[in-house]
Amino acid sequence: MADAGGSHKRKYDRQIRIWGDHGQARLQSANVCMLGCGPVGSETLKNLVLGGIASFTVVDAELVTARDTGNNFLIEASMLGTSRAKGVSALAQELNESVVGRFVEEEPAHVVQNNPGFFRDFDLVIATQLADAVAAVLDDVCRTHGVPLILSTCVGFAGTVRLSLAEHTVLEAKPDNSVADLRIARPWPELMAHAAAYDLSAMDDVERRHVPWVVLLLKHLHDWRLAQQPPAPETHVPTTGPEKRAFRDTLRAWGSSYVEVGHDLPDNFREALSNAYLAWTQPEVPSAAANVLSQASAVAMRAAASPVAGGADDLDVAPCVGFVPSGATTYAHALADVATTSAPPASAAATAEENFWQLACAVSRFVDQASGGGFLPLDGSLPDMTATTEMFLSLQNIYHAKAEADATAVASIALEVPRPRDRNHTAPPSAAACRHFCKHCRHINVLRWCRVSDELRNGISTVRAALANDGPSRDAANLYVLLRARDTALADTQTARVMREGTATAQEDELRRACGTVLRRACAGAHSEPLTEELISAEWISEIARWGDTEPHTVATVIGGIVSQEAIKLVTRQFVPLDGVLVYNAVRGDAAVLDVAKTA
Amino acid sequence: MSPPATDLLSSSHLLMVGAGGIGCELLKTLVIAKATRIHIIDLDTIDVSNLNRQFLFRNKHVGMSKAIVAREAALAFLPPARRDQCSITAHHANIKQPEFGVEFFKQFDVVLNGLDNVDARRHVNRLCLAARVPLVESGTTGLVGQVTCHVRGVSACYECKPKPTAKAYPVCTLRNTPDKPIHTIVWAKDMLFKQLFGGDGVVTDLAEAENNNNNTNNEDSNPQEEQTNADDVAAKFFKPEEGEQPYDFLVRVFRRVFVDDIVKVNGMDDLWEKQGRRRPVTLPVDRYKSNDAVKKTASANDAKEGESSPDNEVLGLSASAAAALGYDDDHAVSFGCKSSNADAKEKCATAPPPDHDAHVFLASGVRLLRRKLALASSRGSDDGVAFDKDDALATEFVTAASNLRSRCYGIPRQSVFNAKGMAGNIVHAVATTNAIVAGLIVAEARKVLRYVAAAEGSDERAAVASKLRDTYVVPFPQCPGSKYCIQPTSPEEAHAGCYVCGGGAGGITLSLDTNVWTLGELASFLKKKLSMHLPLLETDEAGQLYEEGDDLDEDEVERYETLAKKRLAELPGDGIVDGTTVNLQDLSQDFNVKVVVRHVADLDEEEYPELCIWDVEGGIQPVANAPAQEEAEKNDGNGASAAGDDDDDLVMIDEDIEVLTENVQAPPAKKARRV
Known part of the structure; x- marks a missing residue:
């Protein structure tokens, strides 16, 4: 074990280059709870285990069916009829010997409703294919314990991903394209003095061609200010189009004065010109x-x-100290591995x-x-x-x-x-x-994310504009409403039976009715025009009805990838996580983010 | 919204090139999607650093073939009934080998790329064009990725848009006036490492530094002959003498590169006085050379006792010498000391870090030399040790050598972690992005298969063609102007002037000094620049001048060898001079291209490190900030490596450096014009 640190550094080398040693250390101390281990759950689990989380705990009561063997990478044919949680945990564990695997053979909804304290000690809870009402309860539980939650649903060729926690601060946002903060428009005295000390006329040609462009811009801005009538104060910068053009022209002329006619500007002057906008970019707080x-x-x-600290939640949930779910198993050898x-x-x-x-x-x-x-x-x-x-x-x-x-x-x-x-x-x-x-x-x-219960109340009225307009989010808004409607239809025993066993037409009718229900509910009490199921595309209704409760592996791969990527952002506290509801549309092959999860 | 084409996937013949990060995800997804006939090619073997994402591999597989292990793992996962129906053929081989020619490609319905280098991607692109098989191409870098689709007659080929290539550094900067960490790293890897541990007959610019300095007064004599003799002399210096102990040899090299050569460069006044540069300083070699711990580490062998076969010797000479010395790399300070070993701590307290660099240089250098000798004796020929970024000994030697040189020149030192990233062009990689991209590849492949299955000219085919997409994966929320993180776009249109798929329409002009360049230099330049495998070069006037291939007879080989040494202007048929059109052919890629040569003398090496100007007519300039399109040629000394290493895509090395050094110290960067 003495060499574990070194071998970990080699194994995780390529990802440490993304989030650094401290990001990796965070990942290696994260205990993740996974509710449901269908295709999306398994794909997510695979990615997180490979990344090297401390432990995972799978909660799932299903027995392995023939369908699982066809769409779930962490299920083998020999597992038919046995516990899916156990099977998935065993294969996930094999992916990385440094990760501790546990499983609980219970219905996720049952654990959420009866043993809320179970979630207290996790660093992250990921729930897949959870009914909306259960998700809302789980969200309240997780917020009480200050545990971040990720929710994901996959229905045929559509899927959603949503994060939920009271607050997440990001220090290392690591933006792709960040403009350097050089303070050229507002230099401090030492920087001014440094630039002033350069006297280009006293330099030989080689030296002059190597004066940094930052210095050239500072000097030129200073000269520009002095050249104004009357001379402008030290905070003044070119603001109008003509002023900016003139600034660039005089800068170019300055550079040209040092080269023979017809020759190119020196590189440093060219760099100064292409960065001239920094002379009038104020160092504002983004x-x-x-x-x-x-x-x-x-x-x-x-x-x-x-x-x-920062705790905004005060929901009362009885802690279940010492709760050990029935059937919980730990892999003791791996546990020892992680401790060190x-x-x-x-x-x-x-x-x-x-x-x-x-x-x-x-x-x-x-x-x-x-x-x-x-x-x-x-x-x-x-x-x-x-x-x-x-x-x-x-x-x-x-x-x-x-x-x-x-x-x-x-x-x-x-x-x-x-x-x-x-x-x-x-x-x-x-x-x-x-x-x-x-x-x-x-x-x-x-x-900050709003509670799932608030989103269930307000989400649909938030996307009404997207539903009505022929914009890029229209399909996403359609799918969002349809998934809500489907959940509503499945929540009722009677309609659920139609949804599962009825003819295609009956299923579509049921789904359309459910759309009407959730849309009307969304505008109850609102002063605006009521929403009706007419808004929902008939094509999407029939697709969602047809897909039923399938979770195609290809779709799960993409959604699982997104879920695990967001999980890593939350755990490493790096990069800006998803702040809305992401809707993946595998028919179109795109993903859109709906702005329905923010706090009011 | 038609039904998914699951059936097509299971009845089609698929070729996967690459079994790395994307390849593992892809193979799994294909198998689950009931694909039944798959060929998979990858020349690579499994390394520990693959295991964070290439999930078909385990620790016990390290060192084994990626293609073969991936096949076994994927088959093992299938239920027995499906296993019998699923045929996966694994090739542990380079995609460039002749058996994977046009005829081989023709048997497939679609080719799916999961490669790590532009060179192999271009090779596959040409074969796909020749065999008329559609290509689905992919790449990831950290959290960004892309899937593009290349169907002849519908969209651009992979080469319609030029790819940014690896930055070349002027040899004189590397040799005399380095001022950035990357300069000393490239020097350590491409000059010193290769010169010391490369195969028999390798001569790098390090050895040439010698003759350039010596030759200045020999204008009368035949320069070509002088050059050859001087090369031999210089190269000889970097080989151990008869009976010389490896340790003494490394001390001699140390004295040469960090004392004698520095003194020599220091004496070139024109490099320093007018340029405002700081003169380099020498290192106190005598202070480092008689350290017992270093000597002991250098001569140690971790091989099991009593087994003294050469193979065992090689195995034993792969462990880190730095670790043996107690000098851990902590990612921030090179060879800092974090060992819990009390002795090591003591050592650390008494020896300041620069000594660590020298100690690691000597100890790892000796071990590498011993490995080279052991390899040579077991193989019967000295092919040397190639630099491999995952070879602990190689990376620590390069880090130590580059840090020592940086010390001479006042350049900040780099940790092994950073130096390794720069030397190996290492690309960030994580399972999540690969999983997303693999899912998207399969979705796109399904559409492509429907396109292939539809009758030519049918409405069905046109309808499917309009649905093909290039897809970009961008980490939320950094996608410009939108909240999309998976962005499908219509595929690029074919570029009419593309010199690969445009039927030779695009003209290429190459400007160089025809009195200086030899035919051999031209041929190897063009081979690399155009990613050719077996180039054949001819002019209308002189006919065939150069050819590579296994089937040449002795006369031909001899003739080409003679011609290769000639200056371009001196070649038969009036030579290759200003205005000559050079016809290039690569039968293995079914690829033809014409290059017009222009004569130009006295190109500034600083501005044109390659000493020529390469101009593709109507060529679209690479877009600097296109998401996940940043790719660079792999440059790890393994030559034409092909299928799927762990680097699923490559970014431009410059950008990588920015990221890598961010947490250490800003590089004292400046790219002064100099001679």
């Missing part, structure tokens, strides 16, 4: 980050006052995330104070550019020094922010944690 900062103070104060490897290192990243609101509050105060001047702490990164080594390094030092100074200022402000009551006894966030937070603070985000 809206997602601004949203976080605006509530940071209130949340931090509340956390300091109440023992449960899953302790995550206390890194700066983890500390920064744990103290998210306290540090966000400090950053918010920093922005408001003179030290910040209305701007976020600088992240200190400088992109590659044409420059000599010396020039680049000295410019980089200016940015590093400012980033360091900002992080230090944030750290000292953080000491003044009240600490959450449950962490009063631990040390305040370290300098490294503050630095980590400042480095990422431009992309911080907070997401």
